[in-house]
Amino acid sequence: MPSSSTVRTTTPPTVWLARGRHVGPGAEGAVRARLRLLEEAGTLDGQLEVPAAEGSPERVFEARWRAAGQVTVRARLTLEPGPDGGRAWTLAAEAERAWDPVWPSPTEMFWPEGTESEWAHDSGSALSLTGLNPLPEDEKELRRVLKGAARAWWAVHVVVHEAMTPDARGLVPLAGWLPAGLRHRVVEHRAAPHQLRAVNYALKDLGVQVPRGGALVLPGDPAPAAYDGDGLAVRNVFLDGSEPTELIAAVTRFAALPRPLSADAEAALTALRDDWRLLTPEEELDRARKLVAMYAEALEAMTKSRDLYREAAEQAHEALAAYREAAGSPPPVQQPAATSPLKQLTRTLERLKVTPRARRAEEATAPQEGSAGS
Incomplete structure (x- = not known):
């Protein structure tokens, strides 16, 4: 039996996950038409096509409905480029309570009836x-x-x-x-x-x-x-x-x-929960409150960190002052003035410099000293 040493998150009982392949063109249009039809019929409480990022071939659709008339289900369908001009699709859905197999398949909310030959293909095979x-x-x-x-x-x-x-x-x-x-x-x-x-x-x-x-x-x-x-x-x-x-x-x-x-299933579930855009007014308010609370916590943490840093710096200064007072501060050492390397070279050349005039004077003096000695 296949096994893995990596510890993974277990599929929650509230979650329904599937992946497949739509062969040929027209996948986005088929999904849009199906969602509009079911929303107008009252089967869906809401649906949304998430605006695509510039240049991205990925398309994301969201829908919300009530299974068994009272259990809210949120679902997210992602379409990505597939082979032969088709589309690979990933569908993640989550209910308010454990999923019941007798509930309608979430695929029925996104794909038109009678078109299984187009979209109902296994993604891997x-x-x-x-x-x-x-x-x-x-x-x-x-x-x-x-x-x-x-x-x-x-x-x-x-x-x-x-x-x-x-x-x-x-x-x-x-x-x-x-x-x-x-x-x-x-x-x-x-x-x-x-x-x-x-x-x-x-x-x-x-x-x-x-x-x-x-x-x-x-x-x-x-x-x-x-x-x-x-x-x-x-x-x-x-x-x-x-x-x-x-x-x-x-x-x-x-x-x-x-x-x-699996890693890609976990990514699909995370996207459903974290990137959900089809919010009710109550959910919008709740999200705003959570954001405010998150920012307040971050600000409090930054303020506390700043105060701790300031307190540590003051304690360090006090300890240094006490040490100097107890041991006595040595007089500051007078550092010699820095001498330019160019100036040092100039002085050396001056000491070694012998001009033609000085040489002639030295030669003229040498015979006179010799005659005086004789």
Whole structure:
């Protein structure tokens, strides 16, 4: 099972997080139209497109609504450039109390109905979030897909093994049976009857196995501390059109487990809480009060620091004065005047200087002294 030594914040029970990919153009227009429609219908209490920074390709949308008629939910959708001209999207939502899986998916508040084929794709693999995703026939590619799924965090990845080739009734996606709040957070991988051995070989390093004719919820990375591969393995999934109750229960249990936030998930949650712009008048007033309190605390801390510094300086001066009075202050040492290096050089040259006139006078005097001596 993937593990990490880094201590991470655990996903709060009030939070709903998802990430995906919108293929093709028109993502911003689709979101704007959906938000206006739901606001006019009274489904949303408010919506806002946050002004984009100059030159930034990122677009941010916020919406507020009441789940179950009374629980306020705030949600923030971020669109960023994606491959092939599409958009990568990140959606973070937080409710006033623990999230109930039966509440509507926050994606339904931002994306138009009936357009899942455009926006409901897994961010890491581009697989469908609402349909079936058959595993590749090539074993090398199959291992790559499953190892990526085992490391994924944003979506819940489920592997379902077909004990025998199903008919049309067995090709109904799991997404249609899931609670609304999980509908766009699950990637369903389908393994054909002959692929079981290759699937379990690819999952061998994780210490988990897919039962024959059953299913397994993969741990993701970081994995929940309480993840139990055996407990999240379903022995039998009857692909006959009947509701897969055991599998739905396993996915729901996994989604409810406290999970360490990945770094990008933590960043999305922090942005939702700290950069929220769609404020009610009461929230505006509360934020202003908090800012005033924060500035007052900062000013008080600066004043206290200044007073402490002044007090320490006065004590230092008093201690120095007392020391000088007790020991006696030595007379100040008279420092010699600094002499210019140029002046020193000039004096040296003057001492060594011998002019032509002085030399001739010296030569004229020398014979006279010699004759006098004879």
